[in-house]
Amino acid sequence: MKKYFIYIALLSLIVSCKQNDLFNDTIRQEHTEDIILQARSSKLPGVLSRSTKKKSTNQFNTQNSTTLPIDEYSGRGYTVGNGILGSVDNVRRQILDFNKLQTNGLIVKDPIKKTNIESFAFSDFQRYASWTNITKKVSAGFSLNLGLFSLGAKRTTTEKFSNNTMETSRSVSGQLNIEVRDAMYRMDLSPSSMRRIASGYMDSWFLDDLYNSTIVDVLNTYGPFVITGYYSGGRASATYYGTHKFSVDSTNKEKDMQTDITASYKWGGKGDTTNSVSANFGFGRNTGNGSSFQSNIESASYIIETTGGAYDFQVRTPPTEIKNSNIDLSQWLSSLNNVSNHAFSGLADQGLNPISDFMLEANFKRRLQDTHLGYFNTNTFVEPFIEIVKVLVRTTGSGERLYDIAAVLNTRQGDKIILGKGASATATDADLRANNTSSIFAAKSQAIANEKMNFYQCLIKSNENTIILPFLRIPLSINIANISESRMLKFYNTESDMWYIYDPVGLTAYSFYLDDYILEVYGMKDWFDTLQEKAISMTNLYQRYTIIGL
Template sequence: MKLIKLLLPILVILCACNEKNEFDDINNKVNVPTVLQERDPNYPLILSKTKEKSRSGMATGTTLSHDEYLGRSFHLDNYPYDDEINLGYAVVDFSKASEKGYIISHGINRSVTNYFAFSDYDHYLEKSKITNTVTSGFKINLGFFSFGHKNTMTEVFESATLTNKTQVGGEANIYIQSKVHELQYSSNIRKDIILYYLNDIFKDEVYNTPTSEFYKNYGGFVLKKFITGGRATALYYGQVKESYLFESTETIMNESIDAGIKYKDKGKKDSIDFSADLEFGWSNNDGNSTEYSEKFTSLNYSIQTVGGIPVYPAFPAPKDLFETKIDLSSWLSSLSDPANHALIRIYEEGLVPISDFILERNLSDRINKCIQGFNPGNLCEPEICILYPEVYWGRNILLPVYLHTRNNEYIFLENGQFSDNDISRNAEIFRLSTKYSKIFKTRIVTISEESVSSSFDTDYDGAKIEDCKVFQANDGTIYLLDIENKQGYSIHDDYLLDTYAIRDYVNSLPTINVNMESLFDYDILAL
């Protein structure tokens, strides 16, 4: 590997003179990388390569049993979110988890009715408690949940903006609950799943495709606990007359929703009466609707059913609540057949962030940022970067060294130091580039602080590879572990040794055997 001729004047000047203009290439290119070493062409640059294998594990469809929904990825793209249409690909290997005893299901057989009104979409989040479906402790942008709901409301009711004090929305759900399905989960089980029970295709995808592409395909969550049966969801949108604004618009809407639902389950506590009547709204000859209708300029509603016979598989055009009665008694009756049951409700904390199933901190962070709405961008060529200070004074000025990864992260490796003069600075650049040229046959460049600060991810302190030992797991994953400092890197496919041009150096490192469970004691970054 040859070093660029730029380095030669450094040696000359160190011995002969103190003329700064010999370093114009470095001094004058603060915002443009200056190449100190070119990439060795003997190392193929492959940024992504998924394994050739059957993609049957990525398929979804009606052939799955309800239990097999557990451990699959879940999107929050379509509202209501408690719907099989949001179901994604396998994350947890269902067969292995089931054999281990982690899959649980049992009957509950009860009906639940709830409804709420909201005068704006912030109140919707509060009243619906939809954010409670995600495991506690995970920080999520609340707008992420309201976005899908708002889209559905504006699609069903074209002007459902809720920007006027007279406007009010509402929602009612009648759940005919049959069974609870659960993936047993704890901090201890999580470790077992990460090490032994992840789906092979999931692992291939998460480590070998760009994070934005992975997130688009898989979504941000994994289904852990849900209920099957049938659900009728009614959405409401109305405008209250100004003469009634002395009352709460949400109170007026709640009263109207409650009065407009006719459902009496005569079953016992642990059973459901499938022969009961179930109706929404009023017909023209229902005189008792007047006390509610007189408070509204308009109040429309639309109903979707999930499970049972497909009466309203999608929200139809809205109807006037006070002039249109919808009878769902036959739909309720059809739910007596368990073959007609569907996913209808996600349990509280029934969704786990998909990042929770990933060992490496940087990869987990990237997926979490996708969930928050950020795009991590495209893959890029890895390189070693020496951060060039734009202004410096005093003694012991730092020259940070970073590994710029294929995922556009800057992993901090070490700080070089120099005194307040160009000779000292250039000598330190020469020392650092010489050191890392023996490890990485990638490009080595000097860059500006601006380049690093604009990166998607910079907050990572990485292990010094020269201090690492090599551990190869049974699945072929290579771990470079700094035993003393409990830091390390993971390399999940052999081609990445060439991508980072470190194959020869890694092959020269000492090997070690460690207990797989001990990997959780390390701060591991994925390359």
């Protein structure tokens, strides 16, 4: 019996150590015994957002992407959508204020006058992302969720070839994109310009959505990217599908499909250059570049779509077998001699920037990035509250974790903003170790709550068993080292309709868009009304302050 007890005790100790070392979350909560220190005021609204605009009245923001004037794509959202990089069908609503960008000379048009032809084959949708030039089109330093492009390509191929979903081991598909590039439109994205854009040139409709929608909804509406460089002209795209006669090897299937793609179209005749828009151009067995169409791909078929060009010559075909087709696009190509027939034809290299590049709010920036990568999928707001918990400060040489006791503002998006007082970094190990004592935790929690009650009417609670590890990714936490609401001032940016509540000593600011209804949701409205209004330069704010979006 004694040996049995020792065995159980040792097993419990091992399990406990493993749980302590392997955190799957930024928060570890062994119990749920919350102590309510302040109930949420009954005066606060239960509806957690209120849009300031009626979206249906904004014709410019809802205009179909294919009917936009050719110079007005800069600053619009872009999604992975159909998986075809550069497709105009992936263009979304305005994120940046086009009129401000144009008025301030931040959009440049460069003549190009050339044609770009790219093709590739893929045997499954996981290999699709590796063959495309996705990373070339997105600004450096951003982590891409390539799986979304694969899913988009799968959905598009399945919809186009309804009877073929690449489920068999011999299936293979491909893409051909021919871009006739007349000009390139690009935005000035120098560091100083980026900050100017982020602080004053965001589209008002986008800001309204940003502060009244979950980040999941924002990405669904606008896509994860902003168009910052694109080409005007025309585009012919072909999507291919077939089944290999013999092979299930990915390399062989893709090689033979690539041969079929090359043989399936013809560009130009004798004396024509690749960049000529007067060349012969067509698809089919009799027009292809190959001398014959002896293929290892059974029932090789394609769908052809054009963008730009004269309306009478535009093409969108049903699935068609290559060996039985003869599609002449010479007149469509020739119609691109008329600039009025030009359309959005493709993305420039590094012509997409993530929305997060234009975020001044630290929590929004991180949540946009991590939602795109699939770490978060919350599509409903949560009622904001303050919880007083333990926050990891450091680990001793022996592996002991030492904690501060701090208030954490939980935002509507679910972000956890640690409202530090600036003393934890210099506290001794003994002082931090004492925070594990229940009586000390209770006394400090009550003192912190008494202070926060002067500024917030939301729920305030404490739990000594909840631990936040700020260095982990999930859930999202932002550690504010030093903030004091009693020092804060307010500033209204007339250029962007943004409000900032800022601490000039702790260099932290809260932000919200236009409507102080958001403050009512947080229980901050009464405090906000008492604040002194004092101007501060946006340069000072975005260069020195940590900004938290409410």
